[in-house]
Amino acid sequence: MKPPLFITGTDTGVGKTVLAVLLVRVLRDLALQPLALKPVSAGDRADARWLALAAGCRAPLDELNPFHFRSPLAPLLAARQEGRPLRRTAVSAFFQKTIRSSAGRPMLIEGAGGLLTPLGEGFSALELIVDLRAIPIVVAVNKLGVINQVRLVLAALPPAARRRTLVVLMSTASPDLSSRTNIALLKEFFPPDRIHHLPRLRSKTGPALTSLSPGLRSSLIQLLAAAGIVSDCALRPSAKAARRQDPARFTAAPS
Numbered sequence: 548m549k550p551p552l553f554i555t556g557t558d559t560g561v562g563k564t565v566l567a568v569l570l571v572r573v574l575r576d577l578a579l580q581p582l583a584l585k586p587v588s589a590g591d592r593a594d595a596r597w598l599a600l601a602a603g604c605r606a607p608l609d610e611l612n613p614f615h616f617r618s619p620l621a622p623l624l625a626a627r628q629e630g631r632p633l634r635r636t637a638v639s640a641f642f643q644k645t646i647r648s649s650a651g652r653p654m655l656i657e658g659a660g661g662l663l664t665p666l667g668e669g670f671s672a673l674e675l676i677v678d679l680r681a682i683p684i685v686v687a688v689n690k691l692g693v694i695n696q697v698r699l700v701l702a703a704l705p706p707a708a709r710r711r712t713l714v715v716l717m718s719t720a721s722p723d724l725s726s727r728t729n730i731a732l733l734k735e736f737f738p739p740d741r742i743h744h745l746p747r748l749r750s751k752t753g754p755a756l757t758s759l760s761p762g763l764r765s766s767l768i769q770l771l772a773a774a775g776i777v778s779d780c781a782l783r784p785s786a787k788a789a790r791r792q793d794p795a796r797f798t799a800a801p802s
């Protein structure tokens with residue numbers, strides 16, 4: 548099985564769910580039937596609902612979002628307030644069970660908040676990424692200050708996880724002067740092929756329902772190829788149709 552993709556970020560509200568939903572849609576389009584998880588959340592369960600919708604998952608929400616707490620706080624605190632402190636062993640057990648029953652399907656996991664947001668007793672997304680040997684995807688908003696934010700997150704990751712990391716800069720509704728230069732500047736500090744960016748979606752219907760333009764689809768496939776989840780030949784627009792006709796030309800990258 549390929550390593551899970553762990554979508555984290557420099558902050559809350561940076562576009563993790565938007566990216567996760569888009570990646571799930573492209574993987575489904577390639578007939579790879581991803582599993583999308585939001586293991587820990589606090590506040591509403593909208594993210595888990597979007598992921599379920601995008602993945603076409605009709606299972607109870609608890610199967611993809613098992614550790615949900617009501618207060619819109621860091622999950623560590625929300626869990627304590629409910630008298631249900633969250634232990635790393637419980638989250639690990641959930642992942643092990645899910646991995647066992649995943650039948651090798653690609654797995655996408657959305658964190659909560661940023662990389663070091665306290666999720667439970669003594670752990671954040673960082674520890675889960677290490678436990679799972681996951682590929683971290685660091686989402687950040689393409690605006691002034693993003694270079695510092697991304698470099699701080701990269702510096703917090705252990706070297707082995709950092710080497711696997713991909714960075715995604717999300718276009719903002721109000722770009723500033725730096726938005727045009729951030730990507731080039733970031734490439735001076737991190738391997739250029741590991742830095743990606745996504746455009747602003749115009750649709751008001753949300754990423755789960757908006758149509759994927761060929762350019763957006765291609766950007767998402769390039770990201771999945773950089774993560775080793777699909778091979779570059781998935782860029783052919785007819786990949787799904789080709790797989791149906793000739794399964795031997797399956798587009799998943801070799802394990």
Ligand SMILES: Nc1ncnc2c1ncn2[C@@H]1O[C@H](COP(=O)(O)OP(=O)(O)OP(=O)(O)O)[C@@H](O)[C@H]1O
Binds near residue numbers: 564566749
């Ligand atoms: N590329 C984009 N195009 C259009 N809207 C976007 C894009 N990226 C983010 N947004 C918008 O920014 C807001 C925050 O995005 P999102 O919910 O994906 O962030 P998040 O990192 O998942 O937040 P949370 O920490 O609450 O899980 C949403 O309203 C979303 O629609």
Ligand SMILES: [Mg+2]
Binds near residue numbers: 563564565594657
């Ligand atoms: Mg989210």
